[in-house]
Amino acid sequence: MSRQISLLVVTTTLVLAAFGCGAPSGDVERAAPERRFLSIGTAPPGGAFFVVGGALGEVMSQFGGEYGWQVTAEATKGTQENIRRLTAGELDFALANSAISYFAVRGEGAWKEPHAMRTVMTLAPNVALFIAPRGSGVETMSDLAGRRVVIGPAGAGFEFFVRPIVEAHGVVYDDIDVLHDTQAGAVGLLADGSAAAAFLGGAIPTASVTQAASSQDIHFVPFEAEMVDELIERYAFFDRATIQAGTYRNQDADFAGMNVGSMHFITSASQDEELVYRVTRTIYENREAVVEKHPAGRAINPKVVVRDTGTEFHPGAVRYYREIGIWPTDE
Numbered sequence: 001m002s003r004q005i006s007l008l009v010v011t012t013t014l015v016l017a018a019f020g021c022g023a024p025s026g027d028v029e030r031a032a033p034e035r036r037f038l039s040i041g042t043a044p045p046g047g048a049f050f051v052v053g054g055a056l057g058e059v060m061s062q063f064g065g066e067y068g069w070q071v072t073a074e075a076t077k078g079t080q081e082n083i084r085r086l087t088a089g090e091l092d093f094a095l096a097n098s099a100i101s102y103f104a105v106r107g108e109g110a111w112k113e114p115h116a117m118r119t120v121m122t123l124a125p126n127v128a129l130f131i132a133p134r135g136s137g138v139e140t141m142s143d144l145a146g147r148r149v150v151i152g153p154a155g156a157g158f159e160f161f162v163r164p165i166v167e168a169h170g171v172v173y174d175d176i177d178v179l180h181d182t183q184a185g186a187v188g189l190l191a192d193g194s195a196a197a198a199f200l201g202g203a204i205p206t207a208s209v210t211q212a213a214s215s216q217d218i219h220f221v222p223f224e225a226e227m228v229d230e231l232i233e234r235y236a237f238f239d240r241a242t243i244q245a246g247t248y249r250n251q252d253a254d255f256a257g258m259n260v261g262s263m264h265f266i267t268s269a270s271q272d273e274e275l276v277y278r279v280t281r282t283i284y285e286n287r288e289a290v291v292e293k294h295p296a297g298r299a300i301n302p303k304v305v306v307r308d309t310g311t312e313f314h315p316g317a318v319r320y321y322r323e324i325g326i327w328p329t330d331e
Contacts, residue, residue, distance in 0.1 A: 041082035041094035055293035098309035099261030116269035118314035124296035125259035128201020130221035141169035150186035150198035183208035236310035276316025
């Protein structure tokens with residue numbers, strides 16, 4: 001009899017174990033999540049995109065452990081390359097200038113066909129303006145015509161937002177003698193007289209503007225308020241941005257600058273909805289960790305992340321923003 005009981009106990013134990021019921025749940029080890037490699041396109045080293053992209057990647061890797069993410073932030077040539085590589089499936093996510101994305105998703109400007117990109121979150125504004133050394137002859141926007149003006153590095157896509165700005169002020173873009181250089185290089189070209197003006201911008205304060213104002217007597221070329229209103233009405237990516245008095249040397253009054261295209265985090269329209277939902281939640285819920293790595297992380301807040309810049313949001317991101325109650329109503 002005892003032998004029969006023993007066999008019954010052994011058989012029952014094996015059956016329970018087969019169905020996962022043979023031991024208390026606290027004693028069962030969870031299987032490690034399957035490793036998943038994700039890539040983020042940024043921009044060349046030295047700019048905010050490269051640093052912020054690295055910060056987002058680190059936060060996703062650090063706090064996405066339950067999903068097994070291993071995230072690599074790749075140095076690229078910037079927004080245009082990022083969009084092309086997202087389309088080709090060579091990147092999973094990327095940072096981009098929302099002005100360039102605006103034209104890419106519509107297939108306008110230099111884009112030969114629409115690129116199916118979607119926004120994950122809107123990030124820090126790109127506050128830009130034209131500066132000129134006093135005495136260069138550039139006092140107003142109309143003075144840019146026929147002058148040598150630095151408009152960012154070649155291939156960076158600055159013309160996507162500079163062209164509509166100057167043309168709204170009555171200046172034909174092709175009438176400007178455009179020079180291409182980095183922002184730091186632009187400061188040198190202004191200093192030695194090789195350029196009459198330069199278009200500089202980024203987060204406030206912008207290092208290149210600080211450098212120029214510290215070493216030269218600089219004039220901030222004013223935008224016309226009426227033209228700014230028209231640009232904002234026509235293009236979703238433009239916005240007003242005030243540079244407060246005292247931000248730069250000899251800046252005695254507030255300056256009405258412009259947000260010429262916020263940095264935003266994007267992915268392809270075909271990206272998996274659940275993945276985008278998880279990425280959005282992970283970054284948003286750990287935004288303070290991004291701030292620790294770069295001040296631009298402060299833009300990850302309820303007001304900014306859902307701002308419409310003209311590129312449709314991905315359904316996975318919208319689902320998360322609706323859950324936490326920050327997605328704008330239809331009204």
